[in-house]
Amino acid sequence: MRPEALPVDPRRPDDLDTATLLSLAGAATDTLIRAAIRExxxxxxxxxxYVFQRLLAGEQTIGELAADLGMTQQGASKHVAELERLGFVIRRVSSNDRRARVVALTDAGRAVIDAARVARRDFDDRLRSVLGSDDVAALRRALGGLLDDVGVSARIADRSIPWSE
Known part of the structure; x- marks a missing residue:
């Protein structure tokens, strides 16, 4: 005989599984950070x-960006064209190979990155005021351990987390 399933109230975070909580928290955090950047x-x-993070490591060709981010060259080109139109990146001839064109951050692109850093710092401050410094430190250790366990720490270190929709 199978035990009865316990009723789950999806409005109560305590009733949700960890993977769902992490996913929802990540999406909510992403939304808050992007809103702060928009402000x-x-x-x-x-x-x-994802493109900004990769370009922080240095200028890249479209092919290198695509490979590092796990997307097609067409997808990388689309994102670069959008960023170029917004004035956040430029394409120029490579200093290593005159036949190749590389993508690099502009001053405006670096300003976006600075705005994102401020937004994330403000979020951390807000989190500390809600949870307390000890709990935030414990949360950071736990999330770092999770990232190690799922094997993405090295990708984080070299700024090549694959893009996923």
Whole structure:
């Protein structure tokens, strides 16, 4: 005989599984951070953030961006074209290979990154005021351990987390 399933109230976070809580918390955090960036005058998408992170490691060709971010060259080109139109990146001839064109951040692109850093710092401060410094530190350790366990820590370190929709 199978035991009766316990009633789950999806309105109560305590009734949700950890994976769902992490997913919802991540999406909510992403929305808050992007809203804070918008308030600072920059309109960017989640996908743009992946490109920005990769370009912080240095200029890249479209092919390199696509490979590092796990997307097609057409997808990378689309994101770069959007960022170029917004003035956040430029394409120029590579200093290493005159036949190749590389994508690099502009000053405006670096300003977006600075705005995102401020927004994330403000979020951390808000979290500390709600949870307390000890709980935030414990949360950071737990999330770091989770990222190690799922094998993405090295990808984080070299700023090559694959883009996923």
């Amino acid at each position: 600072r005058g920059f309109e960017v998408t989640r996908a743009h953030g």
